[in-house]
Amino acid sequence: MGIWILFSAVIFLSVLQAVFFNDLRIFGAAPDLLFIGVMFLGIYTAPRQGISLSVACGVLKDLYGLHQFGNATFLFPLWYLLIRKVSQKISLESSPVLGAVIFSSTFINHILLRLFFIYKGIPVPFFYFVRVAATVAVYNLCLSLVLYRLFKKIIRK
Numbered sequence: 313m314g315i316w317i318l319f320s321a322v323i324f325l326s327v328l329q330a331v332f333f334n335d336l337r338i339f340g341a342a343p344d345l346l347f348i349g350v351m352f353l354g355i356y357t358a359p360r361q362g363i364s365l366s367v368a369c370g371v372l373k374d375l376y377g378l379h380q381f382g383n384a385t386f387l388f389p390l391w392y393l394l395i396r397k398v399s400q401k402i403s404l405e406s407s408p409v410l411g412a413v414i415f416s417s418t419f420i421n422h423i424l425l426r427l428f429f430i431y432k433g434i435p436v437p438f439f440y441f442v443r444v445a446a447t448v449a450v451y452n453l454c455l456s457l458v459l460y461r462l463f464k465k466i467i468r469k
Contacts, residue, residue: 315361315365318353318357318361318365319368321349322346322349322365322368322369322372323372325346325348326345326346326369326372326373326376328345329342329345329346329376330376333345338447339443339444340440340443340444341443341447341448341451342451343452343455344373344418344448344452345459346370346372346373346384346388347369347373347388347391347418348414348455348456349365349369350366350369350388350391350395351413351414351417351456352459353365353366353392354366354393354394354395354396355395355396355410356464366388366391366392367385367388367389369384369388370388370389371384371385373385373388383425383428384425387421391417391421394417395413395417398413407460410456410457410460411453411457414452414453414456415450415452416449418448418449418452419445419448422444422448423445426445
């Protein structure tokens with residue numbers, strides 16, 4: 313699949329997240345469409361396309377996000393490589409396995425982003441941190457299972 317079609321899909325996901333999904337917050341958490349996109353890129357794309365698109369997802373996430381610039385740009389390519397390696401070892405085609413991988417990776421990603429805050433001296437209340445991390449993980453899980461079929465059709469063309 314062409315990189316320009318995938319890049320336009322990444323741009324569409326970033327605009328969709330910034331315009332619509334930031335207003336759909338539940339317990340202070342909004343879904344992360346770009347992170348879901350990186351997970352799907354790790355499963356379905358070639359390494360050269362996937363790395364460049366995951367960096368683009370990270371830059372867009374940092375531009376729209378409130379955290380320090382560079383965190384998502386650094387972490388998203390690493391998540392791409394990890395998911396690519398996992399998808400080579402086990403099949404992520406079934407929904408329960410894919411859901412477990414997306415839930416756990418979203419939760420760990422959120423923990424890593426909060427650890428960057430703590431490292432920089434920005435206090436993060438523990439219960440707020442856990443509540444938002446769990447809510448984002450559940451939100452991403454539900455949304456990713458819905459988007460899975462659509463993204464699979466786009467990638468397979």
